Amino acid sequence: MSEQVLVCPSDELKEGTVRVVAIGDVEIGIIRHKGACHAYRNVCPHQGGPVCDGKMMPQVEDVIDANGLFVCQNFKEDDMHIVCPWHGYEFKISTGEHAVDPNVRLKRYDITERGGNIYVTL
Incomplete structure (x- = not known):
């Protein structure tokens, strides 16, 4: 059974920013990009690094x-x-896909904005 968890008010997540939240024992990075929100587990599939704490940059x-x-x-x-x-x-x-190998990807969570708030579905 899935559960929607309140992350923050929508206006607190500005364009181009990331907010990392702990929900139970899971850290999730919420990213606002081009007006949309994306949610990924804050664990890099390479060696477990805090991927959502990294920089955002365009592809080279x-x-x-x-x-x-x-x-x-x-x-x-x-x-x-x-x-x-x-x-x-x-x-x-x-998408959460690795820039070179689309078979490597971040764990993605569904995210919803409603009533002026952002919710992540676990």
Whole structure:
């Protein structure tokens, strides 16, 4: 049976921020990105680091010229990642998937905003 738990008032989670909350013995990171909220267990699947305590940054993409030579790197602003502070593993904020291997992912929780509050479903 699932249970919805109040996390915080909606206006306390500003765009581009993360709030880590403890619900029982589980830490969950709530991330607001592009107006939507995403909730992930604060455990990196690599070695258990506190992934939601990491930085948010856009994906870095290589620019390759017509001859196949590296030109530079750009930030891909429409693909934001959260970066685990322990070993730099990157996960897409919108899906929780690892930036390179989609089979590696963060544990995702359903999240709801209603009545001016944010709830996570356990």
